[in-house]
Amino acid sequence: MTTYPYPQLNPPPFVWQKETGVREPKVHEWIRSLSPGADHVEWQNVDVTLLGVPLSRSSISASAASETPHAMRQAWKGFVPYNLDYDVDLTPLNVVDLGDVKQHVTDIAWSHKAITDAMYAMRTHHPNTFPLALGGDHSITAMLVKGWKKAHPDERIGILQLDTHFDLRSLKDNGPSNGTPIRNLIESGTIKGEDVWNIGLHGFFNAKSLKEYADRAGIRYVTMRRARQRGLDAVIQEALLDLKRRVDTVYVTVDMDVLDIAYGPGAPATTPGGMQTDELFTAVTAAGRDPHVKAMDIVCLDPHKDVAQATVKAGVHTMLSFLTGFYLRQHD
């Protein structure tokens, strides 16, 4: 055992992150990391598992969304797990970071399968934890939902989507790209179109045929303009009220390009006329409170395109706002 002879030194930074006994942790000191040698994880007590999904090769346009799990882990060192708006202390929640799903450099199908397998493994080994995935691009949503379905074949799954786009492009065009996840899920029989609510669509970014496809499939959607008029809180509650009449599980997917380009400059397909961050935080807090919501992902954020770190910070805030709702679900 080495004694540490330098009282005037800080130990190297990453050691400090593991310090226990800190009364008031930063987010990275509260979220625990799973590692091969980590023992004594009592899985029955874990509330939420975080899963990085660093895949952006399946994006239609060039994207570094693969860098998001790392960028968010860095950025949340600047957040504390206490939400002043709601006076909620998140630290009683037991959150474990599982690390990243392995990805292949040149075999996207392999990567997609690994994502499905990861969700399946999580549901099989630790069915009582809430999985929260950090993408990656939007193609991963189809893979994650399929993994859930494989683990729970009898469940009916609904989707609550915050997005500027329908994500209903045909798989015939480019395979399972980031423009296709909802169509992929419908056409593979994983979900029904009527079990999808999309909130935040706007502007000139969805071809008319996709809107017609949505209508034929029975997809429900609320444009940004209408959602703002009614309040995001109310719209989310209406969507969940409708969904839980039919489905067993609601999966929430947040495409960060739902944000206005002034608020989310780092989401590759973000545009003017979108959601403001406080609206997004309200929406996901509302979603987090509902016990039917059983999984979530945050996708399509490219840290390389970010300005002043605004979008990465918004991504972390989205995750923590959702967890605030999750805490309230358990304690209200």
Place this chain on the structure above:
Amino acid sequence: MTTYPYPQLNPPPFVWQKETGVREPKVHEWIRSLSPGADHVEWQNVDVTLLGVPLSRSSISASAASETPHAMRQAWKGFVPYNLDYDVDLTPLNVVDLGDVKQHVTDIAWSHKAITDAMYAMRTHHPNTFPLALGGDHSITAMLVKGWKKAHPDERIGILQLDTHFDLRSLKDNGPSNGTPIRNLIESGTIKGEDVWNIGLHGFFNAKSLKEYADRAGIRYVTMRRARQRGLDAVIQEALLDLKRRVDTVYVTVDMDVLDIAYGPGAPATTPGGMQTDELFTAVTAAGRDPHVKAMDIVCLDPHKDVAQATVKAGVHTMLSFLTGFYLRQHD
């Protein structure tokens, strides 16, 4: 005739843009380009003509607004001509891009005259099309309106201006610069002061004497603060209701510096406290619906100063939002 022996190649990009038979075009595939060899333009069927006006030498401060027509043509490749907010498909509109007005490198008066001539020629040859100009700096508005007046000397013309500034500086200071267009039009007798409505003024960016000039000239204005309280929709309708009691033609001019600097970082004179993009889109959609509105320009956007392409995208969205109103004017 060469056969094309490479099934695995895309033809060069700009050829692909001309593909016909695409069921669902992007904006650049819907808007047609006029070229010397282009035949079969049936002018009687053209609804809207776009005109690039790449002049920024007449700006008071250094500006690359001359690059905007090119930047917007590049950026609208990322938009579709279907407006989900209003469920409006723009493709029935017949829109032709005439290209750019020739500009002289060292003779601004020559350039200004060419702009006036271009509007005159458009009104003379094809009086049934709606001209929509993409600046360039704000000095071009005076030249375009003068071209209209030359073609229609008996018409009374009103101006609906969205701007942070009055643009009432004296021509004696710097000649017909971007600070002068409204005063230029009034003092040249092209329009009357009482036929100008300016919406969006705010803050500490107009000298008191300009406000006094506006008052003396009978110009109507609504500050950003008041416009937001009443809703942009209502304010635009009030302005148009007032104007069309007196004028034959309403010319709409959008200075992109009306936007808040968070939404329009690429407009050279943009400031905090301005309009949000969704407010701007609401305003121009409302303006587009009114049949008295017969011409429009979008000016003072400098792509070299833009951040995350936010302002250029906002410029394109402004144009398409206006055209949505224009479509509704014909079909409601």
Place this chain on the structure above:
Amino acid sequence: MTTYPYPQLNPPPFVWQKETGVREPKVHEWIRSLSPGADHVEWQNVDVTLLGVPLSRSSISASAASETPHAMRQAWKGFVPYNLDYDVDLTPLNVVDLGDVKQHVTDIAWSHKAITDAMYAMRTHHPNTFPLALGGDHSITAMLVKGWKKAHPDERIGILQLDTHFDLRSLKDNGPSNGTPIRNLIESGTIKGEDVWNIGLHGFFNAKSLKEYADRAGIRYVTMRRARQRGLDAVIQEALLDLKRRVDTVYVTVDMDVLDIAYGPGAPATTPGGMQTDELFTAVTAAGRDPHVKAMDIVCLDPHKDVAQATVKAGVHTMLSFLTGFYLRQHD
């Protein structure tokens, strides 16, 4: 005496700034600069003194807030002293820029003392002027208020703080850093906790123990979410109504990180979910109107991190909006 033989030359720029007889000045032509040789300052007529406090060595994270006084002086050359929103001409206000407090490169305690001394000297020599300090980081607020207290030991002082943070960290951790000014003032007995109102707190950026400290100390606070629902105007008035029942002097401190990161990218600790600039301008205009408000500072703005100059311009607009209220205080 040299005659000036070049009719076609502008004299060097800084001379032009001193031109008198300009009917409509820009802000830098209206605000007067105090210099060693400047005579005829009739102090009894001075309304407001500006004081640069270029200290950011006391910031917890790396910051160039020391550059803000210079950056704001440069930026206000683009503003006029006429507020169109309120039709208020600021030029009757007699505003003098005293320059910057001397700072030491390596002795922060020396610098802090100089700041306290500067406020004390101002209050002693010219007690009828309103001091408005341009930081610098938030540590300076404690020093400025202590200087006030030293000059007016019998006054009870209240604080109106616009901030994302409580600034209640313990001085034991890092000394009098930018995270500590309010606690510093309370624990030194300069103010009472119940005389602090903090408006704009939000999100995951204050440890729970700081909130508990605030509660024990009797600090009043309104989160951003609630302030927006009720309107900034109303919240400020409520705070002032409460404070002036007890205190003689209200000191206003604006930490620019109260802004949302989309509006204030250049404030080091700015985050998503914060205040919009028009809300901030409304708030400080309201504060400026109240005669109990007797001093102000604007802090924690790092021009090196700014994007499109948005935050520096917002800082200037904040100062001018406050002065609009100050003018109305005298003339309503």
Place this chain on the structure above:
Amino acid sequence: MTTYPYPQLNPPPFVWQKETGVREPKVHEWIRSLSPGADHVEWQNVDVTLLGVPLSRSSISASAASETPHAMRQAWKGFVPYNLDYDVDLTPLNVVDLGDVKQHVTDIAWSHKAITDAMYAMRTHHPNTFPLALGGDHSITAMLVKGWKKAHPDERIGILQLDTHFDLRSLKDNGPSNGTPIRNLIESGTIKGEDVWNIGLHGFFNAKSLKEYADRAGIRYVTMRRARQRGLDAVIQEALLDLKRRVDTVYVTVDMDVLDIAYGPGAPATTPGGMQTDELFTAVTAAGRDPHVKAMDIVCLDPHKDVAQATVKAGVHTMLSFLTGFYLRQHD
């Protein structure tokens, strides 16, 4: 046939690019574009065919190298086809731009095969033209050389590589990524290790085992330090002299990360200590002169990371410098 009624208008920009009869073209007016309807390409007269290969999904780190063919086509509008350094007019060279190889969004193997097929088709249909490919990442080199080998199975192929890296990673790690092309070619039997010359390696960016692999495989290499001491011209000539004793065809591949990071900030893996641009231009001009050099590619340039367009312009200059050598090969 429409007459063009606007003498004061420029026709839309892209039409002007096709103007014939311009005595002194810019590069984009000299290089011809192949399009489906383009007739009268007399293939026997074509000297060089350009081929865009917009693939960067196979990069180990996030990259937008896929955007390079488009970015270079835009940038060469600012170059003329006359090299003042050598007094060489390139316009007698007949250069045709074939457009881009089709790429799949999610199936990299499909994309790789299409690249091989494209080279095979070019060699089969028009064996007398010189193919010059614009990547994309470095994985494409293996595919292009395999396409050549398929068309010319009896030829022995050598590689002249300008690169900071060996590109000898094992395919077992990540499949055929951008770290593997040379190893891929050796282990697939397409080339022999002794027929590879790598020039420009330096610093701490190649694992020792890769250097040992290179030594065992017989690869020849010259570090940047030594190449600079001897002059790039001399080193290239030595390499070619050695190669052409054994091989029929030399394939030149330029990884733009061979440049020093001050000269090539937009190459994802660029580092300090690399090549200067004038050294690179000297090297490729020398390579272009040798008739054994029969194909070339330029890879690993990410326009999204570029600063001041320096790297994209360097890419275009590299292509034109090579073509200067190619012209001299025919005319000296």
Place this chain on the structure above:
Amino acid sequence: MTTYPYPQLNPPPFVWQKETGVREPKVHEWIRSLSPGADHVEWQNVDVTLLGVPLSRSSISASAASETPHAMRQAWKGFVPYNLDYDVDLTPLNVVDLGDVKQHVTDIAWSHKAITDAMYAMRTHHPNTFPLALGGDHSITAMLVKGWKKAHPDERIGILQLDTHFDLRSLKDNGPSNGTPIRNLIESGTIKGEDVWNIGLHGFFNAKSLKEYADRAGIRYVTMRRARQRGLDAVIQEALLDLKRRVDTVYVTVDMDVLDIAYGPGAPATTPGGMQTDELFTAVTAAGRDPHVKAMDIVCLDPHKDVAQATVKAGVHTMLSFLTGFYLRQHD
């Protein structure tokens, strides 16, 4: 007379700049500014007059070169007037900054005439000072040389040009733009082609016809490649040796785009393969030493495009290096 009661304050920054008695000034404290009320300028003792020429409306591409005089005046606050390389103290030189030539916002011909008039006035009033102009774009060189010629009609004037371009475009194309100054001077009979030396040309940035024009006109030029091989020092001396056999006055013009894009990212037309800054400093120091060199300008630097202030700092360093030579001319 106001006493200055604040010992702990710095006076406002611009006052400090005028402090006399500073033993070791910064550049801005050494260079004196001419102002309307400045008396006691003993013109017979002035060595060098600086003249800002803020014109960039005459540039072919969008440019903010008009901002350069201001940017350089700001930047030289970070330089001292002592050249360590040559152990030369510049302070004995008497340098006066005349300010900027007035420019018109919309009348370029007016601005050009004012530039010619300014040079004429300088030569008429104070013929013994050395004029050094800070552009502005390259069109100003023609105007300045014409002003010299007007004042000294019998002198034969030679040009020493450091440039990537010939600047020999026809005035028929765009009028007297930044691509034309040398041709303008030749065709107006102001200079003879054989009296022009251009050093630093390179690459693919001059049309062949311009090179042919140069040859017919007898212009001498040395490409960058050859200049580097022989050393900039030697090349400049050879040029001056040749010129002074024929001409009375050598005018030096430095187009900052002669720099490599890595060294001069802020010059609009800068490219790879250009001059390094130390080569440029060597060249202008050599030019400054020769008594036949009687005027100079530095042009085509756009501070808005600069990266890390590298180009603006290089511009200041160029001016000071030239003045080092000028000092040695007087004292060696």
Place this chain on the structure above:
Amino acid sequence: MTTYPYPQLNPPPFVWQKETGVREPKVHEWIRSLSPGADHVEWQNVDVTLLGVPLSRSSISASAASETPHAMRQAWKGFVPYNLDYDVDLTPLNVVDLGDVKQHVTDIAWSHKAITDAMYAMRTHHPNTFPLALGGDHSITAMLVKGWKKAHPDERIGILQLDTHFDLRSLKDNGPSNGTPIRNLIESGTIKGEDVWNIGLHGFFNAKSLKEYADRAGIRYVTMRRARQRGLDAVIQEALLDLKRRVDTVYVTVDMDVLDIAYGPGAPATTPGGMQTDELFTAVTAAGRDPHVKAMDIVCLDPHKDVAQATVKAGVHTMLSFLTGFYLRQHD
């Protein structure tokens, strides 16, 4: 003990960094981190200890040099410990990262003392290791050398400085700031002026009086211009040859602003006309080879100002180049 049930997951990134048994590590896998619980550090086998010194509050101008130790630790994940230029494998060197010296937020004297204490502790506990400090600004050099002197009072210490500046400002001006370290050491009697060699000075960035101070103190210096003519290798060897005739220990200090601004845009005081990176790497490799060199620091690098990460990467490369020399010292 938890089994790790997710074969398809990567464990969290920081765990992977500690993997042992990796045959070919990246730099961060080779350099070991000292942590409180780390046992079995056999100090007698440690060759080099790295020490982060995150202090930039003592800089004259605003600087985030405090972020450099963290930025370099992140950046060296992209380097391997094998130097291809010299065929040197660094992994036999036993390098331990001690972490960062504790710094106080508001008490610079405390921080300075902690730095001295840290060096003293290192020399006392483990006198056989080579300390290599990562700044921080240049003020730390004085503190580190004083710590060495305190541990070895009888040694005569020489300084080999690579810098654009003398760093000889008076401590009376600003206390022990980053402009003073060499003067501080001389005037405190820690070193003698004649034992300082400064290489790389150039341009207009040192006041004449500082040069005169240097001359009086006997400091030796070689300007950049002369050093380049003779080769950095030769200059370093001459300096060391001279120094080791007199001193026991040579301390090497590299101020990153010695780099030309094109190569080191992220060093706050960097300028045109400086050192190129390959020259710097040559210089420090030469210094590393000499056994009299016993300590080193790298200072004045501000990651917040960096462009394309060029300067941070250059900092890491400087450290690794020095260690290459250090390895050769032991093995040649």
